[in-house]
Amino acid sequence: MKTLLLAKHAGLCSGVERALTLALSAKSKPVRLLGNIAHNERVIAKLREAGCAVIEEKDLDTIRGGSVVIRAHGVSPKLYKKLHSIGAEIIDATCPFVKKIHDIVTEYNGKGYSVIIVGDPTHPEVIGTKGYADDCVVIDSLESAKNTTFDEKKQYILVCQSTFSENKANIIINHLKNTIKLLAIKQTICYTTKERQAEAKSLSCACDAVLVIGSSSSSNTTKLVDICKEQCNKVYLIRDAEDVKAIDLTEVQKIGVTAGASTPKELIMEVLSGMSNENEVTLPTKENETTEATAPVTAAAEEVKESKPTSKKMTMDDVMASTSFEIREGMRVKVSVIRSDETGVYVSGLKLGKKDGFVAADRLTDGEYKPEDYPVGTEFTAVVVPNTNGNKDYIALDKKKFDEVEEMDKALLDSVFELKIDKAVDKGGLLGKKGSYTVFIPVSHIELHRVADEDLQSYVGKKLLVKKLPDKKGEEGAEVKRHRIVASHKEVLIAEKKAAREKAEKEWQEKKAREEEEKKAIFEANRDRFEVNNVVPGVVKRFADFGAFVSVYGFDCLAPKTELSWTKGVAPADVLEIGKEYEFVIIKVDAENYKVSLSYRLLQKRPYEIAQEKYPVGTIVTGTVQTIVNFGAFISIEPGVDGLVHVSNISDKRLNSPADVLKVGDEVTAKVISFVDNRMALSIKDAQEPAEGAAEAKEGEKRVRNNARPQQERKGKKSAGDEISKEEQEIVQNFGTTESVQNNILGDLLKGFTPSDEK
Ligand code: SF4
Structure with missing residues (x-):
């Protein structure tokens, strides 16, 4: 079983058909045709039978009276003039598409443009069109475009022969666009030709062989052959059914058929009829009609393949019906x-x-x-x-x-209307009436969530606001009388939600803008008071992760978290209370962006100051060993208050390491021995009760030692055991204790901490 695909636009085009009709209905006899109306022997014979004679331009000098038919290709103005001079009735069958080309050339020629015609220089249409231009060049290939010299000072207008290959024309035009500076382009290939060529291309892609019915003297027919050959290697130009017999189609399954613009319908039917007698062929069925009419030929080919089981052998009437779209009222x-x-x-x-x-x-x-x-x-x-x-x-x-x-549809599409639900369609949706329209709401368009099938009935009798959904079928071919609308309640809900969100957003933006203006006004009014280092009263308004917002003279300022307390990691709520007034010091003013930063901690005592008051030198304190390093141990007295016991102050005995006698977590009693530069130093050994007689001995020893050293040396130098190495300094710097402790330690170390001298 072979499959046959017939191009929808095979056969006579409207321009040639019109010329034939005009010629056959001419009243002034004899009727003379100025050149062949159609490049097809069958058509020419039919015209001859009707008494129409074909003449050439040179014959015009010898004829008088009757009528002369100008064919669809059109003629030059010079030839028009000559025709008028012979006194014959002129029947102008110039195709409207060709007339349009003449009009373009005339208009631009009048403006001083030079004309480029992309087409065949020997084609009668091109010869006629040339007559409308004073300065004209014809380009028929990329090669000729490359070989032509264009004057860069001239303005050019480009038109195409109406039946030229669109593909070829585009290649030439692309080249000329890059070559000519001043170029206006009018792509004048006619609608019919474009359709026909596009179909031929699709058909040749979809088929194993393509038959092009027409005459080799027909320019558009030979172009169809060329286009098909680009896609398919079995392309045959045939004149009639007889020619088909000479072609071996035994190996071919899918055959495409198209025809030139001069090929009459009867000839196409003859060929198809002959083929269906010779070969068992399947033609497109009526069921495929709509799909074919709206889809490219390639898609149609797929349809035919899928519908093979229902395919049938068709009559010629079926063939004719299958090759045209059914025109329906309202379409x-x-x-x-x-x-x-x-x-x-x-x-x-x-x-x-x-x-x-x-x-x-x-x-x-x-x-x-x-x-x-x-x-x-x-x-x-x-x-x-x-x-x-x-x-x-x-x-x-x-x-x-x-x-x-269209206007009514648009109005419906744009508007939201109320719909009373009359019926629930099982697993489908809801139905209602809007005037003469039946409105359907698909189940997926009822609510924001998908409504369960068993809940559909509960909507019957309810009124919903709905919006018409766009017509998925598209405009072309759809019937305006269908009186059916697909609508959505969900779209209305989405729109309402969106509107509410936008309204809230707008209100918020407006509020923000108002607040911003107020803020600027307050800032400007208090500009003199917003100076760095000024101490100002502020009411805590709210907390954020990064600090506290404080109202100062009605202006919102920020106290960053790090500026609230001397102790690291303290939350704003641990320091301040919302609604309470405190004193702050201004640390930064950004007048350009209306921002003021405050500090609370700068007005507060530092932990070591508190510690100094609470634990004066000589106080015996109890604490916990927090960390042990080579040169001593850090003792935590209370949260935020730490001190360092140097290794030399841990024991009376000489220790290799503090770890010889201490471990982390040990509770120890120590004596505060100094606050040098506000840094706390402790001594464990000084907190211990000295053994009887030991104090005197120690005191005597100290006196002896001091007397043995020069005064200057005693004041300025550290003892060998107290020397702090660079490595030790780094340990202290990297030690993860509170800022105050670190400062204490660093200060003691770097200033040459000498516990014995401090006592
Ligand atoms: S092919 Fe196009 S331009 Fe030529 S006669 Fe037919 S419709 Fe007119």
């Missing part, structure tokens, strides 16, 4: 203007298939209709409406209706 279609006159605008569009559409003047705009407001190529969306204007050749469209519905 939205995107269209492009191909012509406009006093009665309205004629349009083409992907969804309209081979037929064109017509929008009557009164269904275009509420304002005054002017044909010139709708130039060729203008795109808009309209709605398919019943054909009441009698012209059955066109699909009747209504732009105003689309605009109205």
